Amino acid sequence: MRVSEIQRFCMHDGPGVRTTVFLKGCPLHCAWCHNPETQKPGPEILFWQNKCVGCGACAAVCPVGAHRLTEDGHFFDRSVCKGCGKCAEVCCAGALSPSMREMSVREVYAEIERDRAFYGTSGGVTLSGGEPLAQGDEALSLLRLCREGGIGTAIETSGFFDGDLLPALIPLTDCFLWDFKDGNDERHRQYTGASNGPVIRNLLRADELGAVTALRCIMVRGVNMEEDHYRAIADLWGRLCGCLYVELLPYHAYGGSKMTALGGRDNGRTDWIPSEDDMARAADRLRALGTNLK
Ligand code: SF4
Ligand code: SF4
Ligand code: SF4
Structure with missing residues (x-):
């Protein structure tokens, strides 16, 4: 596996205490990416x-x-x-x-197992990235080992991956933290480099197959904090049976310094950071549209 980082004792990557494995490679190029070192599949x-x-x-x-x-x-x-x-x-x-190291699936599993004592009944491992399902076969093998070992599993995904993975993936995954970046496809293409179509299709298919999900929506001021996006979130929420909640995450500019360290331009946009009032207004609107906000 191409592993960018393994972080221990994570509290925001799913339920309970988690070990988060960041995998390298992502098919998207979000303008607000906070982990730009995980985008390219190869070493940097x-x-x-x-x-x-x-x-x-x-x-x-x-x-x-x-x-x-x-x-x-x-x-x-x-x-x-x-x-x-x-x-x-x-x-x-x-x-x-x-930006990465090569590890075998068993080596990654051994790292996850080291923290078993901290997982309790709700914690476990979260595969993140990059897009962790860009390394689909390896991710499946790792999830299988976790299942056999009784370790809880979650995946943080952009939703932009090969949908043929879903039937094998869902029985091995306790919870998906599913990004929904923009319901407006034109903006989605402009700011991520790809259509939101595959993200939505995969999510609906995952739901049909019994996936437990949480929608994670990054809020970028001046970009996607718009009524059409809020309505698209509410529409998705209404169509999903296994979605537990919608979470709104404010954009932050921390990825900018990493872009510079990778030889690029600092793309941290402080004008994109929503204020507390902006976030409260977005939350009010989504509640009014009937979503269950975390
Ligand atoms: S710059 Fe560093 S990583 Fe790149 S070839 Fe030289 S020693 Fe290797
Ligand atoms: S999906 Fe995530 S890792 Fe990939 S470019 Fe977007 S923010 Fe970065
Ligand atoms: S301190 Fe500077 S010159 Fe020395 S090894 Fe590190 S990068 Fe190279």
Whole structure:
């Protein structure tokens, strides 16, 4: 599996205490992505320029000469980087970090099992990302091991994945935290790079097959905090039998610094952050439309 990170003692990724496994690779490119290091399927190096002390250790080990230290600073040529991770291994300043590691399904399961004592009756593992179901076969194998081991399972998904996975997936998954980013397809395409059609089709099919879901809706001021989106959320809520609640999550700009560390432009948009009043108004509207808000 291509694993970006494993976080322990998570309280917001499903019920109870959870170990969250972030998998690398996502078919979407959301403009507000808070985990941009998980988007590309392959390895990348995050470079935190402000932490670099200029020791030159990375340049000494890089087999392709991607790091160059000059009087003007440290230049990192990502176009030649092979993602071997050697530079991050020798950086003592924490200025370089790999965006993923390869692990076998059994190795990931062993990490999850270490926290078994903390899961209690409601906790367990959450597969997140990126889009965890972009690695569908591996995710199924891991979920099977968790089932056999009596560990609770949840998936945080964009909903944009191969729908043929659903019949095998649903008996192995206690709960899906399902993103619904925008009910307006034109905006969805503009801000995520893809149509919301597959997301909605997969969700309705999952519901037919008995999935337990929670709808997670990121609120981005000036983008999707619109009446047509609220109505689409309420419409979906009304059509789903197994949906427990709708959760509204305010956009935050934390992904911006990671974009910079990946060599991109800081895309953190502070003007997109909704105020408490904006969130309260959205919640009031969704309650008025009949949804069960968390
Ligand atoms: S090893 Fe780390 S601290 Fe040293 S030059 Fe490279 S990035 Fe900077
Ligand atoms: S990951 Fe490997 S190839 Fe890429 S910059 Fe580091 S040492 Fe060089
Ligand atoms: S679906 Fe999630 S991981 Fe993928 S681009 Fe969107 S916010 Fe980022």
